[in-house]
Amino acid sequence: GAVVSQHPSRVICKSGTSVKIECRSLDFQATTMFWYRQFPKQSLMLMATSNEGSKATYEQGVEKDKFLINHASLTLSTLTVTSAHPEDSSFYICSARDWVSGSNEQFFGPGTRLTVL
Amino acid sequence: SQQGEEDPQALSIQEGENATMNCSYKTSINNLQWYRQNSGRGLVHLILIRSNEREKHSGRLRVTLDTSKKSSSLLITASRAADTASYFCATERGNQFYFGTGTSLTVIP
Numbered sequence: 001g002a003v004v005s006q007h008p009s010r011v012i013c014k015s016g017t018s019v020k021i022e023c024r025s026l027d028f029q030a031t032t033m034f035w036y037r038q039f040p041k042q043s044l045m046l047m048a049t050s051n052e053g054s055k056a057t058y059e060q061g062v063e064k065d066k067f068l069i070n071h072a073s074l075t076l077s078t079l080t081v082t083s084a085h086p087e088d089s090s091f092y093i094c095s096a097r098d099w100v101s102g103s104n105e106q107f108f109g110p111g112t113r114l115t116v117l
Numbered sequence: 118s119q120q121g122e123e124d125p126q127a128l129s130i131q132e133g134e135n136a137t138m139n140c141s142y143k144t145s146i147n148n149l150q151w152y153r154q155n156s157g158r159g160l161v162h163l164i165l166i167r168s169n170e171r172e173k174h175s176g177r178l179r180v181t182l183d184t185s186k187k188s189s190s191l192l193i194t195a196s197r198a199a200d201t202a203s204y205f206c207a208t209e210r211g212n213q214f215y216f217g218t219g220t221s222l223t224v225i226p
Contacts, residue, residue, distance in 0.1 A: 032212060043205060044160075044216040093159060095214075106214060108152075110159040 002028045004096050006109035013084055014117055021079045021112045023094030029074035030096035034106070035067070038091040050077040084116045121206055121217035129223040136193045138220040140206030141186075147209045149182055151191050152216075154203045163191075163204075198226040 003026040013019050023033055031052045036044040048069055049057040056069035066088075068080040077096075081088050093111045121142040130136055140149070148167045152160040166173045166182045166189065173180045179192040193200055201224050206217040 034214065036216075041221075043218045046213060046215060049213060091157070095160075097212075105162060105165070106150075108160040108162075111157075113157070 002026075002096075002098050002105075002107045004030075004094065004107045004109040006092075006094055006112050008112060009110060010113045010115075012115045012117065015085050016083055018080055018082045019084055019114060021081070021092055021094075021114075023077045023079070023096070023109055025075045025096045025098075025107070028096075028098040030077075030098065031074060033071060033077040033094055033096045035069065035077075035079050036093045036095070038093060038111075040091075044093060047079075052077075081114065084114070086116045089114055089116045121208055121215065123204075123206060123217040123220050125220060126218070127221045127223070129225065130196055132196060132198055132224055132226050134196055136196050136200070136222055136224070138191045138204050138222070140189045140191070140217045142189075142206075142208045142215075142217070143187065144208070144210060146184075147211075149180075149189050150207045150209070150214075151178075151180060151189075152205045152207060154205065154219075156203075160205070193222075196222075196224045198224050200224045 005024045007022045033050040035047045038044045047062045050069045050071040052071045058064045071077040091111050095106045095108045123140045150165045151163040154160050164175045164180050166180050177194045182189045203219045203221050205219045207214045
């Protein structure tokens with residue numbers, strides 16, 4: 001199946017700093033990518049839908065100024081957690097759909113563990 | 118909430134037994150998918166069942182879908198210790214996925 005990578009896999013930062021997480025589709029073009037957040041022992045919550053070349057669509061309750069999403073190319077979307085605080089500590093997972101092949105499957109990255117001290 | 122509900126939240130069984138997990142959702146769907154997640158890792162796609170299908174098999178996995186009751190079940194037969202993981206259902210509406218609350222399965226060797 002198609003491969004989606006995330007970088008970094010793990011990041012620890014001080015409160016108040018900004019953290020950028022990259023999501024790449026390695027062997028296919030993804031016009032749409034998705035960002036999820038998962039707290040310990042909980043499910044994945046969709047945060048936003050990232051569209052190549054246009055603004056992201058955020059789910060209700062997700063602060064767009066807090067979680068900046070950029071989808072500048074067909075293979076890369078970035079999520080920037082601005083002025084991170086301890087409550088932003090979570091597991092962030094991206095996914096991408098391979099529309100070109102006609103597959104309906106959504107491919108998930110391995111996740112990024114963010115810890116804000 | 119657009120999230121689905123799964124039960125049980127946690128399930129512990131002996132190796133060789135069958136494990137059944139249920140998922141209920143709230144809105145109409147295009148399809149429903151089941152995923153597996155090992156602790157602290159990404160998701161692995163297990164199986165997709167379309168809204169016009171009632172049952173689907175893949176190896177030791179059997180999925181059913183009842184759109185009238187807005188529910189699905191995942192059966193893992195002859196479980197193995199390596200099946201220990203969290204299992205999530207995900208419903209697709211339009212372009213987006215919404216995940217259930219998940220079932221944590223522990224298979225005891």
